[in-house]
Amino acid sequence: MINTVSTSVSDHVSHQRLNDRITEMACLGATAQGGVNRQALSAEDAQAQILLTRWSTALGMMVSRDPIGNLFLRLEGADPSLSPVMTGSHMDTQPTGGRYDGIYGVMASLEAVQALQDAGFKPKRAIEVVAWVNEEGSRFAPSLMGSGVHAGARSLTEALALRDTAGVSVQEALQQIEPLLAHIPKRSLSSPAHCYVEAHIEQGPILEREGLSIGVVTGIQGKHTYRVTVIGDAAHAGTAPHRERKDALLAATAMVQSLSRTFFDEQDITRFTVGRFSVAPNAPSVVPNEVVFSIDLRHPNAEKLEQLSNQVSILCQDLAAPCSVHIERLYTSAPIEFSEPMQKIIAAAALQLNLPQRPILSAAGHDAGLMHRVCPTGMLFIPSIGGVTHNEAEFSRPEDLTSGARVLANVLAHLAGH
Amino acid sequence: MINTVSTSVSDHVSHQRLNDRITEMACLGATAQGGVNRQALSAEDAQAQILLTRWSTALGMMVSRDPIGNLFLRLEGADPSLSPVMTGSHMDTQPTGGRYDGIYGVMASLEAVQALQDAGFKPKRAIEVVAWVNEEGSRFAPSLMGSGVHAGARSLTEALALRDTAGVSVQEALQQIEPLLAHIPKRSLSSPAHCYVEAHIEQGPILEREGLSIGVVTGIQGKHTYRVTVIGDAAHAGTAPHRERKDALLAATAMVQSLSRTFFDEQDITRFTVGRFSVAPNAPSVVPNEVVFSIDLRHPNAEKLEQLSNQVSILCQDLAAPCSVHIERLYTSAPIEFSEPMQKIIAAAALQLNLPQRPILSAAGHDAGLMHRVCPTGMLFIPSIGGVTHNEAEFSRPEDLTSGARVLANVLAHLAGH
Numbered sequence: 001m002i003n004t005v006s007t008s009v010s011d012h013v014s015h016q017r018l019n020d021r022i023t024e025m026a027c028l029g030a031t032a033q034g035g036v037n038r039q040a041l042s043a044e045d046a047q048a049q050i051l052l053t054r055w056s057t058a059l060g061m062m063v064s065r066d067p068i069g070n071l072f073l074r075l076e077g078a079d080p081s082l083s084p085v086m087t088g089s090h091m092d093t094q095p096t097g098g099r100y101d102g103i104y105g106v107m108a109s110l111e112a113v114q115a116l117q118d119a120g121f122k123p124k125r126a127i128e129v130v131a132w133v134n135e136e137g138s139r140f141a142p143s144l145m146g147s148g149v150h151a152g153a154r155s156l157t158e159a160l161a162l163r164d165t166a167g168v169s170v171q172e173a174l175q176q177i178e179p180l181l182a183h184i185p186k187r188s189l190s191s192p193a194h195c196y197v198e199a200h201i202e203q204g205p206i207l208e209r210e211g212l213s214i215g216v217v218t219g220i221q222g223k224h225t226y227r228v229t230v231i232g233d234a235a236h237a238g239t240a241p242h243r244e245r246k247d248a249l250l251a252a253t254a255m256v257q258s259l260s261r262t263f264f265d266e267q268d269i270t271r272f273t274v275g276r277f278s279v280a281p282n283a284p285s286v287v288p289n290e291v292v293f294s295i296d297l298r299h300p301n302a303e304k305l306e307q308l309s310n311q312v313s314i315l316c317q318d319l320a321a322p323c324s325v326h327i328e329r330l331y332t333s334a335p336i337e338f339s340e341p342m343q344k345i346i347a348a349a350a351l352q353l354n355l356p357q358r359p360i361l362s363a364a365g366h367d368a369g370l371m372h373r374v375c376p377t378g379m380l381f382i383p384s385i386g387g388v389t390h391n392e393a394e395f396s397r398p399e400d401l402t403s404g405a406r407v408l409a410n411v412l413a414h415l416a417g418h
Numbered sequence: 419m420i421n422t423v424s425t426s427v428s429d430h431v432s433h434q435r436l437n438d439r440i441t442e443m444a445c446l447g448a449t450a451q452g453g454v455n456r457q458a459l460s461a462e463d464a465q466a467q468i469l470l471t472r473w474s475t476a477l478g479m480m481v482s483r484d485p486i487g488n489l490f491l492r493l494e495g496a497d498p499s500l501s502p503v504m505t506g507s508h509m510d511t512q513p514t515g516g517r518y519d520g521i522y523g524v525m526a527s528l529e530a531v532q533a534l535q536d537a538g539f540k541p542k543r544a545i546e547v548v549a550w551v552n553e554e555g556s557r558f559a560p561s562l563m564g565s566g567v568h569a570g571a572r573s574l575t576e577a578l579a580l581r582d583t584a585g586v587s588v589q590e591a592l593q594q595i596e597p598l599l600a601h602i603p604k605r606s607l608s609s610p611a612h613c614y615v616e617a618h619i620e621q622g623p624i625l626e627r628e629g630l631s632i633g634v635v636t637g638i639q640g641k642h643t644y645r646v647t648v649i650g651d652a653a654h655a656g657t658a659p660h661r662e663r664k665d666a667l668l669a670a671t672a673m674v675q676s677l678s679r680t681f682f683d684e685q686d687i688t689r690f691t692v693g694r695f696s697v698a699p700n701a702p703s704v705v706p707n708e709v710v711f712s713i714d715l716r717h718p719n720a721e722k723l724e725q726l727s728n729q730v731s732i733l734c735q736d737l738a739a740p741c742s743v744h745i746e747r748l749y750t751s752a753p754i755e756f757s758e759p760m761q762k763i764i765a766a767a768a769l770q771l772n773l774p775q776r777p778i779l780s781a782a783g784h785d786a787g788l789m790h791r792v793c794p795t796g797m798l799f800i801p802s803i804g805g806v807t808h809n810e811a812e813f814s815r816p817e818d819l820t821s822g823a824r825v826l827a828n829v830l831a832h833l834a835g836h
Contacts, residue, residue, distance in 0.1 A: 095699040096652050096707070138701045204657040223656065225702060234514050236808040237691035237714040238641065238782035239622040242683070244805075249692055250678055253671040260668055265660075273655035274667055275702045277695070281513040283556045284643060284693045284712035286808045289514070294702035296655040364656035387662075390654040390704045 009413040010353060010406035012115035018405055019398045021107050025051065025091075026099040035392025036099055039164075040092040040134035040145070041069060041173035046180040048091045052106065052131060053184060059114055061129070064187035068159055069133040069174055070146040072187065075113050077126035077416060084126035085415045086193040086375075087112070087408065089200055090135030090146070090367060097136070098394020100201045100384070104401060106131050108199040112409035116416075123416035125194055132367045139164045139173075141294075142225060142331040147367035150190050151374045195342065196371035197411055198379045199404045201396050203364050205387030213403045214350040215360035215381030216343050220369045221271075222305040222335035226295040228255065228316055232323040234281065234289035245287050249279055251323040252291035255316050259295065262311055270308060271298040271363065300361055302334050336369055342378030349410040350380075355403050364389075380407055427831040428771060428824035430533035436823055437816045439525050443469065443509075444517040453810025454517055457582075458510040458552035458563070459487060459591035464598040466509045470524065470549060471602060477532055479547070482605035486577055487551040487592055488564040490605065493531050495544035495834060501612040502544035503833045504793075505530070505826065508553030508564070508785060515554070516812020518619045518802070522819060524549050526617040530827035534834075541834035543612055550785045557582045557591075559712075560643060560749040565785035568608050569792045613760065614789035615829055616797045617822045619814050621782050623805030631821045632768040633778035633799030634761050638787045639689075640723040640753035644713040646673065646734055650741040652699065652707035663705050667697055669741040670709035673734050677713065680729055688726060689716040689781065718779055720752050754787055760796025767828040768798075773821050782807075798825055 028047045029038030038044040049071050053063045056073035064072050074084065089105025109129040116123065132150070137143025140162040148154040160171040168176075202208075207215050232248030256274050263272040276294040295312060299305040313327045343359070350357040360381055371377045382404040385395040446465045447456030456462040467489050471481045474491035482490050492502065507523025527547040534541065550568070555561025558580040566572040578589040586594075620626075625633050650666030674692050681690040694712040713730060717723040731745045761777070768775040778799055789795045800822040803813040 094652075094701050094704050096704070136701075137703065141702055143703065202657075203654050221656070234512075234809040235806070236621050236782055237693055238639070238689055238716050238780075239620075239805060239807060240689075241686045242689075243686050247691075249674065249695055253674045256667065256671045257675050268659045268661055271656055271658075271660075273665075273703065273705055275655055275704045275706060276700050277667055277697045277706075278700065279695045282694050282696065283512050283554075283808075284559055285555065285561065285691065285714050286512050286514070286693045287691055288693060288695075289809075296703050298656050362656075364654055387657060388653070389657060390701075391652040391707075 009115050009119045009121050010409045012118040013111055013402060013406045013409050015398065015402040018107060018111040018402055021055070022099065022104065022401065025103050025107065029093065031096065031392055033392040035394065036093045036097050037095050038091065038093045039139040040136070041139070041170065041177055043177065045092060046177040049131065049181060055110060056129065059117060064185045065181065066150070066187050066189050067156055068146055068149040070150060071131040073129040075123065075127045077123045079124055080126060082125045083192045083194040084128040085412060086128045086130055086196040086371070087198065087412060088130035088132065089198050090132045092134055092136050092138065094136055094138050094390045096392050098389060098391060100394055100396050101203065101389055102135055104201055104396070105199045108405040108408050111405045112412050115409040116413060121413055122418055124418055125416040127412055127416050135367055140170055144365060144367060144370055147370035151370040152190060153370055153373060156189060193375045195376040195415055196368060197342065197408065197415070198366060198368040199408050200366060200379060200381055201384045201389065202360070202381040203384050203387065203389035206360060207381060207383035208385055210358065211356065212358055213355040213382065213400055214357040214407055216347045216350070216357055217338060217362050217379035217381055218343060218359045219335060219337040220362040220365060221298050221300040222302055223296065223298045223331065223333050223365055224305065224309045224329060225331040226312055227328045227330055228293050228295060229326040230291045230320065230323050232289050235287040237285040237287060240287055246322045247287050248291045248323050249288040251320055252293055254319045256293065258315050258319055259312065262315060263308060269299065298363065300335050305335070333365060333369060336372050338372060338378050339376035342376050345411055345414055346378050346380050346407065349407045349414070353406055353410070355407065380404060427533050427537045427539050428827045430536040431529055431820060431824045431827050433816065433820040436525060436529040436820055439473070440517065440522065440819065443521050443525065447511065449514065449810055451810040453812065454511045454515050455513050456509065456511045457557040458554070459557070459588065459595055461595065463510060464595040467549065467599060473528060474547065477535060479531070482603045483599065484568070484605050484607050485574055486564055486567040488568060489549040491547040493541065493545045495541045497542055498544060500543045501610045502546040503830060504546045504548055504611040504614040505616065505830060506548035506550065507616050507618055508550045510552055510554050510556065512554055512556050512808045514810050516807060516809060518812055518814050519621065519807055520553055522619055522814070523617045526823040526826050529823045530830050533827040534831060539831055540836055542836055543834040545830055545834050553785055558588055562783060562785060562788055565788035569788040570608060571788055571791060574607060611793045613794040613833055614786060615760065615826065615833070616784060616786040617826050618784060618797060618799055619802045619807065620778070620799040621802050621805065621807035624778060625799060625801035626803055628776065629774065630776055631773040631800065631818055632775040632825055634765045634768070634775055635756060635780050635797035635799055636761060636777045637753060637755040638780040638783060639716050639718040640720055641714065641716045641749065641751050641783055642723065642727045642747060643749040644730055645746045645748055646711050646713060647744040648709045648738065648741050650705070650707050653705040655703040655705060658705055664740045665705050666709045666741050667706040669738055670711055672737045674711065676733050676737055677730065680733060681726060687717060716781065718753050723753065751783060751787060754790050756790060756796050757794035760794050763832055764796050764798050764825065764829055767825045767832070771824055771828070773825065798822060
C-alpha cells in the first residue's frame with residue numbers, strides 16, 4: 001500500500017534535530033521539576049509559536065493564523081488547487097504538564113516535512129502542519145477549542161468568549177499576544193482538508209509494557225464533562241450549630257465520594273475524575289458557602305457512557321440538601337472510530353519500517369477526534385514510559401520519538417502523493 | 419458595685435454618633451452584597467486605622483502602634499503611673515464578612531471614652547482602646563495574631579514570618595502600609611494592663627431568641643485547628659487506570675466525610691468545620707496531586723475536646739492510602755473562664771441600666787481569650803440577628819449596639835476610677 005518513493009523519505013528524519021527541537025521547546029514554560037507549564041495564549045505559548053514559525057519559514061513553509069489562534073505551516077504542493085494533507089497537534093500543556101504531550105505531534109510533523117524536503121520529495125498535495133490552540137482546556141475550559149472551532153463543532157463567537165479563572169477571555173488573551181505575532185499573516189477559518197493525521201504520545205502504559213514502538217489508534221473513548229456548583233451559606237465555624245448549617249463543602253465532598261463509589265468498575269475501564277474543586281470563601285473559620293467542581297467521565301462504550309452519565313445529576317441532587325446544586329454538562333463526545341483506510345496506511349508504514357506495532361484505543365481526547373468529523377483522520381501513538389502523563393515526570397524515549405516521526409514522514413508522503 | 423458617678427456616664431453615649439461611625443467604617447472594604455472584606459494589613463485596614471486615629475486624636479487621645487501592628491488609643495488618667503484599663507477588639511474581617519464582627523468592639527470603646535469625656539469624667543487610670551491586628555486569621559493563619567503577640571502567647575518573630583496565600587509575610591505587609599501610617603508614633607510590645615474588657619456581637623442566636631440585650635460572657639469554648647496536606651500523584655483523567663492512581667482529592671474528600679461522621683454530635687455542641695480546601699493543580703482533566711485542607715474543631719469541655727482532637731490524625735492516616743498525609747496542629751486553645759469579678763462588674767452595669775441580660779458562653783474565639791492570660795478580663799455580647807455571622811448578611815440592631823456601648827461606658831468608668 002505504501003509505495004517505494006514514500007518509504008525512502010523516513011531515512012531523512014533526523015534523530016538529533018527532532019530531539020533537540022523538543023528540548024528547545026521544553027524551555028518555554030519549563031518548570032522546576034523538569035516539566036512544562038505552557039498555558040494556551042500565554043506569553044510562553046506565543047514564544048513557542050514564534051519559534052515554530054522561525055523553523056518552518058526557514059523550510060520555505062507559509063505560516064498563517066486563523067481567528068481562534070490556530071497556527072498553520074503550509075508546504076505548498078505541486079497542485080495548489082488540491083486540498084491539503086493536514087498533520088499536527090497542540091502546544092499547550094496542563095499546569096504541571098510534561099515535555100511531550102501535544103508538542104511531540106507538532107515537532108514530529110515539522111520533522112517529517114523537513115525529511116520530505118531533504119529527500120527531494122515534491123508532494124502533489126500541499127501539507128499543512130497545524131498547532132491547535134487550547135487543546136488541554138486547562139486555561140480555557142472546555143478542551144479541544146482550536147480544533148473544535150476549525151471543525152465547526154463550536155462557534156468562533158462562543159470560543160472567543162470563554163474565560164480563564166482570572167476572568168480573561170480568549171479574545172482578550174489573543175489581543176494580549178497579538179503584538180508578538182503580528183508578523184504572521186491571517187487566514188480564514190476552516191479550509192477543507194484531504195485528510196488529517198496526528199502523532200501523539202500514548203499517555204498510557206500499553207505500548208511500553210508490550211515492547212512496541214507504534215500504536216495505530218483505532219478510536220477515542222467517549223467523554224462527558226460537567227461543572228457542578230453547590231450553593232450553601234457562609235457561617236461562623238465556632239458559633240453556627242450544625243443542624244442550621246448549609247455547608248457547601250460537606251455536600252460537595254459527599255457527592256464526590258458517592259460518584260466515586262458508583263462509578264467504581266472492577267475491570268477498571270470507566271474513568272471518573274474530579275480534577276477541579278474550588279471552595280469559597282476558602283477561609284479556615286468560615287463554613288463554605290460555595291463549591292464548584294468538575295467531573296470528567298469517560299468510557300469506550302457509547303451506551304455505557306450515557307448510562308453512567310445519567311447518574312451524575314441524580315446522585316448530586318440526592319446529596320445536595322440542605323444546600324442546592326446546579327449541574328451543567330459542558331462537553332459531550334461520543335466514542336469514535338477512526339477511518340479504516342487511514343489506520344491501514346499507518347500500519348503499513350510501520351510494518352515497512354519493521355517497527356513493532358498494535359492497534360490501540362485512545363483513552364485521552366485529541367484534536368484528531370474533531371478532525372474526524374470533517375475528513376478521513378488517523379493517529380499514531382508512541383510509548384509513554386510508565387503511562388505517566390499530565391505530570392512533570394512524563395517521558396518518552398528519544399528513539400521512540402524518532403520512530404514515530406519516521407512513520408509519519410512515510411504516511412505524509414503517501415497521502416500527499418508526488 | 420457600680421458607683422453613681424459611673425452610671426451617669428452612659429447617658430452621654432450617642433446613639434447617632436456610634437451608628438454613623440459603624441456605617442462609615444463599613445465603607446472601608448465594602449462588598450457588593452452589603453458586607454465587608456477588610457483583610458488584616460490591607461490598604462482598607464490601613465484606611466480604617468487612619469480613620470480611627472483621626473477620631474481619637476480629636477478627643478485628645480494619644481495614638482501609637484506596636485511592632486506587630488496593634489493600634490492603641492490612650493486617654494490619659496489622673497495618675498499616669500497606674501497601669502491602664504484596656505478595651506477594644508479588632509478591625510479585620512473574613513473575606514465575606516459582615517459590618518459588626520470586631521469593629522463593633524472598637525467603635526463601642528471609642529464611643530464609651532467619648533461619653534466619659536462628655537460627662538466630664540476624669541479617670542484615675544488611663545483607658546487604652548486597642549484595635550488588635552489579624553484577629554480573624556483570614557489573611558494570615560492562625561488567628562488572634564495581634565493579641566497573641568501582645569499577651570506573649572506567640573513570639574513576634576514567628577508572627578512577622580507568617581505568610582498569606584499570595585506569599586506575602588506579615589513583615590512585608592506591615593512595610594507595604596507603613597507609608598500610610600508613618601505619622602503614628604511607635605510603642606514597644608506588651609505593656610502591662612490593669613484589666614481588659616471587650617464588647618462584641620454574639621455571633622450566635624441566643625440573645626435574640628431570648629429577647630435579651632446583653633450577654634455577660636462566662637468564657638470561651640476550646641479550639642484546635644489543623645492543616646492537613648494530602649499528597650498524591652498527578653495523572654491523566656482519561657488514561658490513568660484507577661487502580662494505579664494516587665488521587666489526593668478522593669483521599670481528602672473521604673477524610674472530610676469520615677471526620678464529619680465521627681464528630682457528629684446529637685446535642686450539636688461539637689463544632690467541626692473544614693473551611694479551606696485547596697486542590698493542585700486544580701485542572702479538570704488532571705488527577706489532583708495535592709490537597710491542603712483546614713480543620714477547625716471546638717468544644718466547651720477541655721477533656722472532650724482533647725478526645726475528639728486525638729482522632730483527627732488517626733482518621734486521616736487511616737484514609738490516606740494510596741496517598742500520603744501530613745497533619746499539623748496549628749493552634750490549640752483550651753476552654754477558658756473569664757474573671758468572676760469582671761463578669762460581676764459587667765452584669766451590675768447592665769442591671770443598673772435595666773437592660774435584660776444573661777450569662778453566656780462564647781462559641782467563637784476572641785482577643786479577650788488571649789488577654790485573659792495576662793490580666794483580669796471580661797466580655798459583653800450584644801445580639802446578632804439570626805446568629806448570622808462571618809457572612810455579609812450579619813446584622814445587629816442599632817439600639818443593641820448602643821446598649822452595649824452604654825454598659826461598656828459604665829464598666830470603664832468603674833474600672834478606671836475617678
